[in-house]
Amino acid sequence: MxxxxxxxxxxxxxxxxxLSGPALLLFIxxxxxxxxxTALLSxxxxxxxxxxxxxxxxxxxxxxxxxxxxxxxxxRTLRLSVIVTVLTAVIGAPExxxxxxxxxxxxxxxxxxxxxxxxxxxxxxTLGWALLFGGANGVVNxxxxxxxxxSAPLPFMFTETGVAIALxxxxxxxxxxxxxxxxxxxxxxxxxAAASLGARPATVVFRIVLPQVMPGLLSGAIIVFALAASSFxxxxxxxxxxxxxxxxxxxxxxxxxxxxxxxxxxAMILLLALVAIVAGSNRIVERRYAEAFS
Amino acid sequence: xxxxxxxxxxxxxxxxxxVEGLTLTIEKGEFVSLLGPSGCGKTTTLQxxxxxxxxxxxxxxxxxxxxxxxxxxxxxxxxxxQSYALFPHMTAAENVAFGLEMxxxxxxxxxxxxxxxxxxxxxxxxxxxxxxxxxxxQQQRVALARALVIRPSILLLDEPLSNLDxxxxxxxxxxxxxxxxxxxxxxxxxxHDQAEAMxxxxxxxxxxxxxxEQVGPPEETYERPASAFVSDFLxxxxxxxxxVDGEGTVRLRGVAIPMAKLAPGPVSxxxxxxxxxxxxxxxxxxxxxxxxxxxxxxxxxxxxxxPDGAVVVxxxxxxxxxxxxxxxxxxxxxxxxxxxxxxxxxxx
Numbered sequence: 001m002x003x004x005x006x007x008x009x010x011x012x013x014x015x016x017x018x019l020s021g022p023a024l025l026l027f028i029x030x031x032x033x034x035x036x037x038t039a040l041l042s043x044x045x046x047x048x049x050x051x052x053x054x055x056x057x058x059x060x061x062x063x064x065x066x067x068x069x070x071x072x073x074x075x076r077t078l079r080l081s082v083i084v085t086v087l088t089a090v091i092g093a094p095e096x097x098x099x100x101x102x103x104x105x106x107x108x109x110x111x112x113x114x115x116x117x118x119x120x121x122x123x124x125x126t127l128g129w130a131l132l133f134g135g136a137n138g139v140v141n142x143x144x145x146x147x148x149x150x151s152a153p154l155p156f157m158f159t160e161t162g163v164a165i166a167l168x169x170x171x172x173x174x175x176x177x178x179x180x181x182x183x184x185x186x187x188x189x190x191x192x193a194a195a196s197l198g199a200r201p202a203t204v205v206f207r208i209v210l211p212q213v214m215p216g217l218l219s220g221a222i223i224v225f226a227l228a229a230s231s232f233x234x235x236x237x238x239x240x241x242x243x244x245x246x247x248x249x250x251x252x253x254x255x256x257x258x259x260x261x262x263x264x265x266x267a268m269i270l271l272l273a274l275v276a277i278v279a280g281s282n283r284i285v286e287r288r289y290a291e292a293f294s
Numbered sequence: 295x296x297x298x299x300x301x302x303x304x305x306x307x308x309x310x311x312x313v314e315g316l317t318l319t320i321e322k323g324e325f326v327s328l329l330g331p332s333g334c335g336k337t338t339t340l341q342x343x344x345x346x347x348x349x350x351x352x353x354x355x356x357x358x359x360x361x362x363x364x365x366x367x368x369x370x371x372x373x374x375x376q377s378y379a380l381f382p383h384m385t386a387a388e389n390v391a392f393g394l395e396m397x398x399x400x401x402x403x404x405x406x407x408x409x410x411x412x413x414x415x416x417x418x419x420x421x422x423x424x425x426x427x428x429x430x431x432q433q434q435r436v437a438l439a440r441a442l443v444i445r446p447s448i449l450l451l452d453e454p455l456s457n458l459d460x461x462x463x464x465x466x467x468x469x470x471x472x473x474x475x476x477x478x479x480x481x482x483x484x485x486h487d488q489a490e491a492m493x494x495x496x497x498x499x500x501x502x503x504x505x506x507e508q509v510g511p512p513e514e515t516y517e518r519p520a521s522a523f524v525s526d527f528l529x530x531x532x533x534x535x536x537x538v539d540g541e542g543t544v545r546l547r548g549v550a551i552p553m554a555k556l557a558p559g560p561v562s563x564x565x566x567x568x569x570x571x572x573x574x575x576x577x578x579x580x581x582x583x584x585x586x587x588x589x590x591x592x593x594x595x596x597x598x599x600x601p602d603g604a605v606v607v608x609x610x611x612x613x614x615x616x617x618x619x620x621x622x623x624x625x626x627x628x629x630x631x632x633x634x635x636x637x638x639x640x641x642x
Contacts (some may be wrong), residue, residue, distance in 0.1 A: 189375045190379045190381060193375060196344060196373040196450075197396055199367055210384040292382050292383045292424045
């Protein structure tokens with residue numbers, strides 16, 4: 001050890017490399033290599049008859065970037081992801097706070113209820129929503145009509161509303177977990193201190209608790225946003241073939257049109273957009289809160 | 295009419311009684327400490343005054359008004375917590391100004407008063423610092439400024455100094471007392487540190503097992519402890535087992551101790567180390583052998599072995615030297631300095 005630390009070069013310390021080697025190889029094998037291959041694929045020529053060629057062209061990139069159809073689809077993906085992120089934040093953060101305030105006996109039960117869905121396949125959960133939404137006689141519509149909230153059935157299936165609701169439910173646990181984790185770091189005495197200074201309970205929540213869990217809320221939002229933008233099963237089942245998002249379009253290009261290079265372009269754009277958005281917002285979060293919480 | 299009246303205050307957690315029928319009155323401007331070991335109910339009492347814990351029974355009346363009917367955020371009390379509980383997302387000045395903002399004080403006045411208060415606690419240059427970037431002592435001062443700026447009817451201090459190191463703690467004690475005198479704020483301090491309680495308070499409430507064992511000025515609780523528990527908790531004490539004979543005379547291994555007659559039976563006799571003096575062997579109330587003699591600058595600390603157990607004696611360093619290690623001596627004390635209590639099996 002001391003030889004390696006003193007840096008005389010006679011015995012280099014290989015332990016860190018050896019220890020991280022397997023994970024690094026796995027990372028290169030299953031993450032870096034496929035992305036590199038997809039990137040390469042997006043430049044390869046394609047013909048309806050001859051399939052994928054060896055010539056590198058920019059045609060697919062030009063097609064995707066200039067066709068309004070793709071722009072609309074990307075915008076829809078972005079819009080849906082933002083709506084789902086906001087929905088999970090607005091519902092999940094209070095949920096986490098209520099959970100935080102519960103006595104430990106109830107906390108366990110409710111945590112199970114919230115996290116339980118994670119144990120069930122996304123497909124099964126989404127099909128559940130499809131059953132609830134399905135047609136004019138769906139359970140949700142019937143309930144809303146009976147409650148007098150709406151007079152005519154709302155279309156949920158194959159609409160953005162339906163996809164957003166189902167996705168928000170599927171991704172809710174991630175938000176609740178992220179906010180819960182940062183709530184646990186909040187000193188309960190701080191709420192008492194605020195109350196003693198004349199802050200009403202609502203003021204305590206918005207002025208004292210919320211700012212402290214903001215980093216957790218924002219990292220939860222980043223997770224939910226990334227998962228929503230790349231989600232496949234839920235938009236495929238609820239959105240169907242009418243309501244395409246990036247991931248379902250990629251699937252169609254690869255498996256229906258068999259235009260792999262075009263699918264690769266969409267996949268690359270989705271990936272780059274996600275990396276840019278996630279890294280960018282992470283940067284903002286870190287800069288904003290570096291002073292108070294580091 | 296006293297300012298704060300606590301009557302028969304009781305808190306039960308299930309079958310456990312944290313506070314049991316505590317009755318206490320506090321005058322305006324007074325500094326009162328609730329002193330006791332952990333689990334004695336002192337913090338629970340403070341939380342009941344603050345409104346964070348609902349009492350099982352009893353009343354708390356502040357200036358003639360029933361405090362228990364008022365929600366915590368309307369009680370107008372200033373509280374300083376052991377963990378400081380500063381708002382981490384606000385600067386020192388924002389922390390201090392928060393209470394003023396809640397009270398509807400305008401922005402300019404808020405800034406001025408927060409600035410004044412930070413100056414009072416010696417932090418005028420730290421207004422724009424976040425708590426994260428401050429030391430424990432500085433955070434402590436911000437917490438104090440934040441509690442005082444709203445001009446609280448009572449300042450509640452929950453072990454405010456116990457997270458600070460010894461030297462800083464001493465300095466803060468002096469400062470805290472000065473600020474409290476200057477503002478004349480009625481203050482209730484919760485602490486387990488007897489030195490802190492004695493240094494700061496006008497009166498000390500020594501608590502044990504949810505009850506107040508003794509209430510009185512520091513000198514009184516120290517010099518005339520109401521029980522062996524108080525005597526032991528407020529500084530060191532030597533406890534010896536004595537007998538009261540048929541005539542009511544207290545005897546230590548046959549040697550009569552000239553004090554008031556008591557009911558016959560075993561008693562425990564406590565006397566403070568600095569109140570014990572040396573005489574010739576055989577001439578005192580009890581004979582002892584010096585087992586250790588430790589120099590502590592201003593005084594000598596003696597450990598002695600008597601037939602009734604170990605005794606500690608503290609003598610002022612007056613330059614005379616005193617008995618050497620291994621010497622046989624007699625121990626004597628003025629009888630008014632010793633406390634005699636019927637023997638308790640479950641003595642602390």
